[in-house]
Amino acid sequence: MALHPSQLIALGVGKGTRALLRRSGRGGTSLPGLVAERIDPRLTGELAQGISNGSLLITGTNGKTTSTRMIAAALRGAGLLPITNREGSNMLRGITTTLLSEASWRGRLSASEHLIGVFEVDEGHLPRVIAELAPRMILITNLCRDQLDRYFEVDFVASLWATALQRLPATTTLILNADDPLVAYLGESVPNPVLYYGLEDVRWGRPQLQHSADSRRCPRCMSDLEYSLSFYAHLGHYACVACGWHRPTPRLSAWHVEVGGLDGSTIKLQTPWGPQTLEVPLPGLFNAYNAIAAAATAYSLGVEPAVVRAAVGSVAGAFGRLESFAVDGRRVLLALVKNPSSFDQVTEVLLRKRNALRLVLALNDNTQDSRDVSWIWDAGFEQLRGRLEWVIASGHRAADLAVRLKYASALDGLASNPGGLSIIPALRQAADQALRRTPPGEELTIITTYTAMWALRAAFVRRGHLRPFWQT
Amino acid sequence: MSTPDEEACRSTGTPDPARRSALRLTIGYLYPSVLSQYGDWGNVLCLEQRCRWRGIAAEVLPLEVDTPIDPSAVDLFFMGGGADSQQRLIARDLVVVKGDAIRTAIEAGSVALLICAGYQMWGRLYRPFRGDDLAGLGVFDAETIHWAAEEQTKITDITSAGRGRMVGNMVVEWEGRRLVGFENHGGRTYLGAGARPLGRVVMGAGNNGKDRTEGAIYRHAYGTYLHGPVLPKNPALADHLIGLALQRRYGEVALAPLDDGLEAQAQAVALHLRR
Numbered sequence: 037m038a039l040h041p042s043q044l045i046a047l048g049v050g051k052g053t054r055a056l057l058r059r060s061g062r063g064g065t066s067l068p069g070l071v072a073e074r075i076d077p078r079l080t081g082e083l084a085q086g087i088s089n090g091s092l093l094i095t096g097t098n099g100k101t102t103s104t105r106m107i108a109a110a111l112r113g114a115g116l117l118p119i120t121n122r123e124g125s126n127m128l129r130g131i132t133t134t135l136l137s138e139a140s141w142r143g144r145l146s147a148s149e150h151l152i153g154v155f156e157v158d159e160g161h162l163p164r165v166i167a168e169l170a171p172r173m174i175l176i177t178n179l180c181r182d183q184l185d186r187y188f189e190v191d192f193v194a195s196l197w198a199t200a201l202q203r204l205p206a207t208t209t210l211i212l213n214a215d216d217p218l219v220a221y222l223g224e225s226v227p228n229p230v231l232y233y234g235l236e237d238v239r240w241g242r243p244q245l246q247h248s249a250d251s252r253r254c255p256r257c258m259s260d261l262e263y264s265l266s267f268y269a270h271l272g273h274y275a276c277v278a279c280g281w282h283r284p285t286p287r288l289s290a291w292h293v294e295v296g297g298l299d300g301s302t303i304k305l306q307t308p309w310g311p312q313t314l315e316v317p318l319p320g321l322f323n324a325y326n327a328i329a330a331a332a333t334a335y336s337l338g339v340e341p342a343v344v345r346a347a348v349g350s351v352a353g354a355f356g357r358l359e360s361f362a363v364d365g366r367r368v369l370l371a372l373v374k375n376p377s378s379f380d381q382v383t384e385v386l387l388r389k390r391n392a393l394r395l396v397l398a399l400n401d402n403t404q405d406s407r408d409v410s411w412i413w414d415a416g417f418e419q420l421r422g423r424l425e426w427v428i429a430s431g432h433r434a435a436d437l438a439v440r441l442k443y444a445s446a447l448d449g450l451a452s453n454p455g456g457l458s459i460i461p462a463l464r465q466a467a468d469q470a471l472r473r474t475p476p477g478e479e480l481t482i483i484t485t486y487t488a489m490w491a492l493r494a495a496f497v498r499r500g501h502l503r504p505f506w507q508t
Numbered sequence: 509m510s511t512p513d514e515e516a517c518r519s520t521g522t523p524d525p526a527r528r529s530a531l532r533l534t535i536g537y538l539y540p541s542v543l544s545q546y547g548d549w550g551n552v553l554c555l556e557q558r559c560r561w562r563g564i565a566a567e568v569l570p571l572e573v574d575t576p577i578d579p580s581a582v583d584l585f586f587m588g589g590g591a592d593s594q595q596r597l598i599a600r601d602l603v604v605v606k607g608d609a610i611r612t613a614i615e616a617g618s619v620a621l622l623i624c625a626g627y628q629m630w631g632r633l634y635r636p637f638r639g640d641d642l643a644g645l646g647v648f649d650a651e652t653i654h655w656a657a658e659e660q661t662k663i664t665d666i667t668s669a670g671r672g673r674m675v676g677n678m679v680v681e682w683e684g685r686r687l688v689g690f691e692n693h694g695g696r697t698y699l700g701a702g703a704r705p706l707g708r709v710v711m712g713a714g715n716n717g718k719d720r721t722e723g724a725i726y727r728h729a730y731g732t733y734l735h736g737p738v739l740p741k742n743p744a745l746a747d748h749l750i751g752l753a754l755q756r757r758y759g760e761v762a763l764a765p766l767d768d769g770l771e772a773q774a775q776a777v778a779l780h781l782r783r
Contacts, residue, residue, distance in 0.1 A: 408690040412736045413547025435774035439740050443557050
């Protein structure tokens with residue numbers, strides 16, 4: 037492979053930009069790729085051709101980062117060298133940044149025959165990334181309401197995906213969540229091999245959908261779907277009475293999932309590779325789902341089940357997605373929420389073994405957080421009713437959180453307690469105040485949106501309580 | 509005129525069961541299981557809570573596809589936003605099954621709050637970017653044309669879909685006050701002579717991004733593109749609608765003031781946001 041002169045320039049400028057950002061102590065994950073893309077948009081595709089074992093893509097609203105980490109760990113365990121965009125930017129430019137930092141100045145990736153690309157991809161950017169990388173496998177976890185100011189409607193994202201999947205090489209394997217009707221339906225219209233995974237443990241079913249559910253319509257005929265089981269958001273066992281379309285029977289199914297609060301879960305799987313058991317060291321049903329998705333992908337790539345089991349069992353939480361660390365004798369739980377369904381899941385896990393939370397809630401409205409903060413009204417703040425010792429609302433839209441808590445009746449009973457609710461928009465100040473008010477030996481919970489999470493994390497890193505993300 | 513019952517309502521945000529007023533209010537929530545995007549549900553919660561805090565018994569009546577409506581039973585209709593595909597699904601039911609009852613109720617003084625897709629569907633016509641025109645309820649003398657249909661552009665990806673869409677924070681002047689929220693719509697709404705706008709756009713696009721009007725009012729029906737949801741951050745509008753809804757049964761009612769300190773803070777932040 038030889039790069040065109042303009043691609044060499046794009047590569048050089050991109051690498052240079054990255055070096056400068058690193059020297060100034062920042063971990064720029066998208067600017068170098070963006071600069072290179074602007075100079076020559078074909079660079080990414082050219083560089084990706086140098087990956088000897090091809091690339092796989094992981095997309096979906098929730099669970100991308102954790103699944104990607106599990107898959108990369110499994111591949112590493114199998115002796116491969118995964119290239120991943122673990123630093124977080126999951127748009128095409130983030131993948132470009134990853135590739136150009138791995139490549140030599142002449143555009144050569146290490147000649148190793150063990151290279152494999154494992155890329156997390158933003159939902160809206162999947163079509164472009166597919167066009168550039170021609171991936172050998174794609175995992176799609178779920179499609180929930182998220183950032184409507186960027187993506188408008190989940191139906192629209194689903195239609196973009198369906199169009200993009202039509203352009204895949206016929207050999208690309210799709211790993212799809214059977215429990216999400218919008219995702220499962222994608223497998224109906226492509227000739228590609230599909231492996232469906234799903235949850236068969238009926239004990240996880242709830243009688244009705246929570247209000248963050250956003251797709252209860254049959255993707256084929258738009259009639260009501262009937263749910264015999266509902267797990268969370270719109271994930272469950274469903275069938276369309278009108279046209280007869282129904283949840284595909286997953287060939288890889290989790291028939292027994294035991295979740296132990298913050299301690300993780302045990303999953304028993306029925307798979308084409310025989311019965312398997314996974315121990316997941318991350319909390320909540322959503323992380324069990326991530327492990328099932330990652331295992332399905334790794335098995336399909338030919339990774340030995342024992343290696344998959346070891347990889348899933350040793351993976352640490354992605355930064356901010358329920359991280360736990362000590363600060364001056366206090367335990368801090370830092371939880372990232374991105375949308376109503378992740379808020380509901382995280383809050384449920386946090387409340388499972390606790391009577392009352394000392395809580396910092398942080399809401400920003402930058403592009404990566406969602407500029408429209410109305411999503412907090414679709415999130416189940418009602419869960420917090422009677423479960424708060426005190427709460428500090430923080431971030432640029434702290435007052436919106438306070439209003440949401442008030443209307444959820446989550447402040448009832450706190451009003452008589454001075455400091456029951458504080459509004460402190462400045463994030464570091466809010467964290468300091470919260471730590472002061474948390475007695476040594478006790479626990480502080482922080483639930484935060486994306487950019488507020490980075491700001492809070494940076495503050496903890498500066499004080500030596502956490503390592504910077506490029507060292508994790 | 510106010511009655512001793514209303515005078516007694518407390519203003520602290522917690523209901524006082526000993527002084528419960530005898531007032532009742534029924535909210536007819538149109539298509540709650542279909543139109544559940546953008547947190548618009550929060551408007552219904554806001555109305556319920558602000559009634560509860562004053563000892564007014566508020567009841568929410570879900571009005572799904574095929575649910576018939578008794579025009580005299582609903583004091584306040586609410587309908588929220590949704591995707592184009594969802595709009596098509598409910599359009600027929602709204603116009604054919606519920607149309608007469610709703611128009612009768614509105615003429616008799618019922619109140620309505622319609623957000624985004626709900627607002628569009630209460631106009632005369634909605635023209636989507638693909639597919640046939642949808643007839644609306646016709647309460648508002650208004651037509652909505654999707655920008656891509658108006659400009660005869662094809663939408664193929666995220667970038668082209670975003671080009672003509674009106675997305676961002678919005679501030680509207682209404683009756684000498686400011687309303688805040690977030691708009692996110694592809695439809696451009698044009699008012700006819702029979703509808704008057706809810707207000708004037710201070711920041712944002714509003715009805716169509718051209719004439720600085722936002723929303724529509726016909727009798728006691730209020731349509732708007734403001735998400736947020738609109739009522740919790742604009743409690744004056746919430747109380748205005750509650751007052752109008754009670755008026756139908758009880759004549760003029762003076763609502764006890766509530767402590768809106770948190771709401772005022774949230775509004776103050778929203779007034780200074782970038783577009």
